[in-house]
Amino acid sequence: MARRRTNRTSGRAASPKPNGRGAEAVDYGPLAEWVGFNLRMAQAAAFQAFSRLAQEVGTRPGRFATLMLIGRNPGISQTALSRANGRDKSSLTPVLNDLARRGLIRRTRTRADQRAYRLSLTPAGKSLLAQLVRCARAHERNLDRIIGAREQKSFVRILKRIIAEAG
Amino acid sequence: MARRRTNRTSGRAASPKPNGRGAEAVDYGPLAEWVGFNLRMAQAAAFQAFSRLAQEVGTRPGRFATLMLIGRNPGISQTALSRANGRDKSSLTPVLNDLARRGLIRRTRTRADQRAYRLSLTPAGKSLLAQLVRCARAHERNLDRIIGAREQKSFVRILKRIIAEAG
DNA sequence: AGTAAATAGTTGGATATAAAACTAATCGCC
DNA sequence: GGCGATTAGTTTTATATCCAACTATTTACT
Numbered sequence: 001m002a003r004r005r006t007n008r009t010s011g012r013a014a015s016p017k018p019n020g021r022g023a024e025a026v027d028y029g030p031l032a033e034w035v036g037f038n039l040r041m042a043q044a045a046a047f048q049a050f051s052r053l054a055q056e057v058g059t060r061p062g063r064f065a066t067l068m069l070i071g072r073n074p075g076i077s078q079t080a081l082s083r084a085n086g087r088d089k090s091s092l093t094p095v096l097n098d099l100a101r102r103g104l105i106r107r108t109r110t111r112a113d114q115r116a117y118r119l120s121l122t123p124a125g126k127s128l129l130a131q132l133v134r135c136a137r138a139h140e141r142n143l144d145r146i147i148g149a150r151e152q153k154s155f156v157r158i159l160k161r162i163i164a165e166a167g
Numbered sequence: 168m169a170r171r172r173t174n175r176t177s178g179r180a181a182s183p184k185p186n187g188r189g190a191e192a193v194d195y196g197p198l199a200e201w202v203g204f205n206l207r208m209a210q211a212a213a214f215q216a217f218s219r220l221a222q223e224v225g226t227r228p229g230r231f232a233t234l235m236l237i238g239r240n241p242g243i244s245q246t247a248l249s250r251a252n253g254r255d256k257s258s259l260t261p262v263l264n265d266l267a268r269r270g271l272i273r274r275t276r277t278r279a280d281q282r283a284y285r286l287s288l289t290p291a292g293k294s295l296l297a298q299l300v301r302c303a304r305a306h307e308r309n310l311d312r313i314i315g316a317r318e319q320k321s322f323v324r325i326l327k328r329i330i331a332e333a334g
Numbered sequence: 335a336g337t338a339a340a341t342a343g344t345t346g347g348a349t350a351t352a353a354a355a356c357t358a359a360t361c362g363c364c
Numbered sequence: 365g366g367c368g369a370t371t372a373g374t375t376t377t378a379t380a381t382c383c384a385a386c387t388a389t390t391t392a393c394t
Contacts, residue, residue: 026251027239034303035310035319036213037232038326041253043210045333046203062350065198065207072194079372084193086208091351093374115359115372136201143202146332147325152202155325158314159205165313166212229380246342258381260344282342282389 039162046143053135059128064136066095067121067129070105074120081119104128206329213310220302226295231303233262234288234296237272241287248286271295 031037050061059067069084070076078096082089096119099105104125107117121129144152198204217228226234236251237243245263249256263286266272271292274284288296311319 026236026243026247028251029235029239030300030303031232031235033323034307035314035323035326036217036228036303036306038323038330039206039210039213040232042326042329042333043206044253045330046206049333050203060349061203065204068196068198069193072196076193077372080193084195086211087350088352089373090353090375094350113360113372117373133197136197136203139203140201143329143333146328147202151321151325154318155322156200156202156205158318158322159202159209161313162209162310163205163212166209166216166310227379244342254380255382256343257345257383261380280342280390284343 046139049142050136050139053139054132057128057131057135059132063095063099064132066092066099067104067125067132070119071121071126071129075118077116078119079116099125213306216309217303217306220306221299224295224298224302226299230262230266231299233259233266234271234292234299237286238288238293238296242285244283245286246283266292 028037047061050064054061054064065085066081069081073080073084076084078092079089082092085092096105096107100107102124103122106120106122108120110116110118147155195204214228217231221228221231232252233248236248240247240251243251245259246256249259252259263272263274267274269291270289273287273289275287277283277285314322
């Protein structure tokens with residue numbers, strides 16, 4: 001997402017030309033009602049809102065789920081983590097390198113399986129995660145407010161069904 | 168997203184070790200109920216499902232909204248398009264170069280404003296768009312089935328609220 | 335008119351991600 | 365016990381995306 005400011009305030013009125021639209025009154029056609037498109041736009045909007053909160057703590061939203069999953073599942077392997085996180089394991093390599101370099105996670109080798117790492121949080125990682133959880137709670141409160149308490153539960157239930165069945 | 172197969176059917180039972188989880192029974196902690204996380208996972212799942220359909224037609228899902236918006240708004244500028252599409256205008260440059268190279272769109276210069284392009288679809292672009300619309304309709308039917316007819320409307324309404332207010 | 339500010343589009347640099355090919359280790363099975 | 369298949373992680377390559385800086389053009393204001 002990004003551009004919230006669609007409601008222009010500049011003095012120029014909407015162009016009357018049939019084609020050359022100034023910036024407003026775009027026709028979305030069927031996109032306007034399609035779930036896929038609105039899902040993409042909503043995800044981008046929520047992601048960006050959380051980005052702003054997370055960067056005050058010095059991290060990106062992508063790192064947050066990673067830290068949370070490691071924190072809740074100490075000893076998890078990179079492959080299991082990538083599955084849980086829904087990203088390819090190759091995407092994780094640079095992320096984990098960075099988290100390790102910054103002293104937030106530990107990668108210990110398994111004696112049983114010399115291929116796999118066991119991931120865990122360092123105290124610094126736990127502390128950053130705790131900060132991020134606070135950000136995330138604020139973010140969730142905001143989303144819940146937007147969604148409305150009455151519909152919140154069913155909204156999340158539908159998202160879970162899409163996750164489970166749309167693959 | 169990707170990994171739908173969390174409910175393993177392989178013969179191996181969940182490891183009893185407190186740490187070394189095989190691949191199942193990951194603890195998501197609060198992520199499991201957070202809107203932001205489920206939104207991201209659902210978007211990725213839907214995106215990937217549509218990707219499969221779209222690539223049979225020879226395009227990526229990212230191109231679809233672009234073509235639709237140009238088709239519905241002939242003469243639109245790149246900046247207006249990027250706003251409508253929720254992406255930075257610089258992301259659009261390579262996409263439009265590619266679409267133009269493949270003969271799907273036209274970029275004509277405006278006499279009134281020599282900076283701006285006016286974008287429109289070529290006949291080939293219209294034909295590809297029509298094919299993509301058929302894919303998208305099939306995709307939407309599947310999503311509607313997952314969501315359920317009763318909740319579909321309110322689900323999209325909530326997504327729109329998030330788009331409008333979460334920025 | 336003339337200049338400062340805004341705007342359209344591109345470029346360059348950075349990050350995130352996926353897919354495929356690769357290396358090393360382990361497992362399954364005979 | 366050994367060999368083919370599988371698995372864990374990395375590397376490489378390719379896209380998509382953002383942001384900031386840039387060029388060219390237009391607009392606004394004096």
